[in-house]
Amino acid sequence: MKSKADVVIIGGGVNGCSLAYKLSKKGFNVVVVEKKYLTSGATGACGAGIRQQWSTRENTSLAIQSVKMFEQLSHELGQDIEFRQGGYLIAVHDEKEMNQAEKNVSMQRSLGLKVDILQPEKIPDVVPILDVKGMKAIGATFCPTDGHANPFKTTFAYADAARNFGAEINTHTTVVNLKTSKKALRAVITDKGTIETDVVVNAAGIASKVIAEMVNIKLPLTPFRKEIMATERLQPLFEAMVISFKDGIYFSQQKEGQIVGGIPIPEEKGGYKTMPTIAFLEHMAHTITRYAPVLKHVNLLRHWTGFYDVTPDARPILGEVKEIKGFLQCNGFSGHGFMISPMVSQLLTNFIAEGKTSEVLESLTLERFKGKNIEKELSVVG
Amino acid sequence: MKRSIVCRCEDISEEDVIQAINEGYTDIEELRKKLRIGMGPCQGRVCIQLVARILENKTGKKVATIPRPTVRPPLIPVSLGTLASEKDEK
Numbered sequence: 001m002k003s004k005a006d007v008v009i010i011g012g013g014v015n016g017c018s019l020a021y022k023l024s025k026k027g028f029n030v031v032v033v034e035k036k037y038l039t040s041g042a043t044g045a046c047g048a049g050i051r052q053q054w055s056t057r058e059n060t061s062l063a064i065q066s067v068k069m070f071e072q073l074s075h076e077l078g079q080d081i082e083f084r085q086g087g088y089l090i091a092v093h094d095e096k097e098m099n100q101a102e103k104n105v106s107m108q109r110s111l112g113l114k115v116d117i118l119q120p121e122k123i124p125d126v127v128p129i130l131d132v133k134g135m136k137a138i139g140a141t142f143c144p145t146d147g148h149a150n151p152f153k154t155t156f157a158y159a160d161a162a163r164n165f166g167a168e169i170n171t172h173t174t175v176v177n178l179k180t181s182k183k184a185l186r187a188v189i190t191d192k193g194t195i196e197t198d199v200v201v202n203a204a205g206i207a208s209k210v211i212a213e214m215v216n217i218k219l220p221l222t223p224f225r226k227e228i229m230a231t232e233r234l235q236p237l238f239e240a241m242v243i244s245f246k247d248g249i250y251f252s253q254q255k256e257g258q259i260v261g262g263i264p265i266p267e268e269k270g271g272y273k274t275m276p277t278i279a280f281l282e283h284m285a286h287t288i289t290r291y292a293p294v295l296k297h298v299n300l301l302r303h304w305t306g307f308y309d310v311t312p313d314a315r316p317i318l319g320e321v322k323e324i325k326g327f328l329q330c331n332g333f334s335g336h337g338f339m340i341s342p343m344v345s346q347l348l349t350n351f352i353a354e355g356k357t358s359e360v361l362e363s364l365t366l367e368r369f370k371g372k373n374i375e376k377e378l379s380v381v382g
Numbered sequence: 383m384k385r386s387i388v389c390r391c392e393d394i395s396e397e398d399v400i401q402a403i404n405e406g407y408t409d410i411e412e413l414r415k416k417l418r419i420g421m422g423p424c425q426g427r428v429c430i431q432l433v434a435r436i437l438e439n440k441t442g443k444k445v446a447t448i449p450r451p452t453v454r455p456p457l458i459p460v461s462l463g464t465l466a467s468e469k470d471e472k
Contacts, residue, residue: 037409044415152415156407171409232423232459256418276455285465296463301423302454 002168004196005031007352008188010175010211011203013043014151014338015330017158017169018345019201021077024165026353031195032162032169033188039155041205043338045306047228047250047260047382048148049241050339051088052113053141055104055378058360059315059336060111062343067145069342079157081149082255086239088146089118089126090379092139093246100378101141108143115143127238129292135244146241148252151338175204178214178327185215185326199352201328206272206307208331217321220369221309221332223272226262226382227280229303231295233257242291243381249287250381259298262382263287274305308335311369314377318344318364319351328352329366335382388436389429391422399433403440410434414451423459426451 007023009016012034024030034040050070052063067085074080092101101117108115118140120132126142159169170192178200179187187196202211206223234257241252251261263284265277281303289296309332311317317332330348333340350356368374385395394417407416410433419433420426430450438445 037412039415040411156416230421231462281456281465285462289462289466296466297461299423299459299461300456300465301459302421302425302456304452304454 001170001173001190001193002029002031002195003193005029006197007031007199007201008033008195008197009201009203010188011041011205011208011330012038012155012159012169012171013041013203013205014039014155014158014341015333015344016201016203017155017162018341019203019330019348020162020167020169021158021165022345022349023352024162024167026349028353030162030167031197032167033173033175033190033195034169034171035174035207037171038159038169039152042306042309042333043151043155045226045228045304046151046338047252047262048151048254048338049088049146049250049252050148051146051241051336053088053090053104053108053115053143053146053379055100056315056375057107057111058363059340059377060108060113062340062360064111064113066340066342067147069346070149073149073154073157073342077157077161079153079160081154081157083147083149084239084255085145085147086241086252087126087142087144089123089240089242090141091135091137091242091244091246092141093136093244094138097246098139101139104379105141113143114145115141118142127240127242129237129294130242131291131293134293135291142240148241148254150255154338175211178211180215180324183324185324199326199328201330201348203330205331206309208309208329212329215324215327217323217327217366219317219329219332219366220312221317224308224310225273225305226308226335227265227276227284227303227305228260228262229281229284230301231259232299232301234259234298245379245381247287248381249284249291251288258301259295261288264382276303276305308333308382310334312376313374314380316340316344316364317366318347319357319361321366334377335380388432389417389419389422391424391428392418394419394429396436399436400440403437408437408441410437410448411451420451425454425457
């Protein structure tokens with residue numbers, strides 16, 4: 001392992017690897033330290049969706065720019081990340097949701113996004129297996145350029161490209177401590193040696209809180225266990241991701257043919273417990289067959305858990321902390337780290353490489369929680 | 383072309399596994415995510431032992447020391463209809 005680096009990234013998920021790629025491409029000497037294996041955290045457990053329909057302007061704008069980058073990514077990295085744009089269909093169930101949907105759509109359109117409000121009878125035109133009555137929908141919003149990519153292939157492709165530019169990626173390596181002096185980051189101490197560096201990026205998912213505590217920084221992150229399931233492979237049935245904020249359900253068909261989806265467990269509280277539950281399976285099966293009755297004939301193969309690292313406003317914590325020079329955050333994604341990873345790594349690269357900050361980056365620093373008026377993202381699912 | 387099938391669910395051969403190991407995927411979980419071994423209906427009952435053996439041959443790590451992927455429920459495929467009806471009765 002190298003003993004010196006320009007930048008050390010803690011965490012081998014999609015954000016850590018994407019940042020490693022962008023920085024090493026610019027000539028930085030980058031070292032990634034990952035406790036387990038690449039994609040072992042939230043990236044590898046996620047639902048693979050890429051959505052631009054958000055309630056806050058910042059998230060929508062980050063997502064729109066990320067999709068533009070996803071469109072080029074397979075070509076740029078020289079590996080197929082299986083990006084495909086089948087759209088996101090968001091079910092609307094009552095007047096209150098419709099009012100919010102209208103507000104969201106008008107904001108999203110003002111940012112140039114193509115998104116429509118669908119009448120209920122138009123829903124099966126997009127996803128033929130849906131039963132509008134069963135799902136109790138009075139309409140839906142649909143954005144055709146939302147979509148999916150394969151989180152494993154995306155992360156591995158970033159990591160391969162980063163290695164080609166000289167980045168060193170150390171899996172099965174645990175960070176033991178961080179060394180600071182004069183309120184600046186100096187070194188990362190791991191179980192396999194010490195790496196001297198002036199810049200550390202904390203992209204460790206739910207473990208980010210523990211990493212930050214090593215230098216007495218408190219991150220307002222709560223781990224929420226989420227469960228998700230996959231069915232057997234089927235012929236192509238539908239292309240869009242179907243989601244509902246009210247029921248919390250999301251599901252879509254992946255490239256290989258399996259249907260992958262999740263729903264919150266009704267009685268779930270924050271914590272680090274990882275066991276999957278029968279309660280989830282029953283609730284998920286009940287709800288998904290209400291939305292798409294034909295799926296009752298389909299076999300469920302497996303289900304697993306992953307974590308959302310949730311912040312008080314459901315938006316990520318990015319950028320340098322005020323207290324320690326060179327200590328950057330890249331966490332708190334609250335369930336949507338994969339889909340905005342292209343822009344997140346771009347913003348952090350601009351900051352690290354050129355000292356350039358931006359309005360979006362400033363609005364997402366840890367400092368915002370010291371103010372009273374934080375705008376909460378409402379369009380959260382799962 | 384002769385192929386020795388390792389994973390029947392996802393149609394992955396010994397050659398595919400060896401190629402992935404040569405590319406640097408030397409952890410069973412990484413191989414699983416790269417090749418989808420163990421993600422099919424058998425959940426790795428057929429392939430994981432074979433993959434561990436190939437890993438031993440290629441890397442010198444002993445089979446007994448290679449961590450296996452997390453076992454994920456259910457043990458056998460169950461239809462969504464069956465799972466949904468369980469809730470209806472309550």
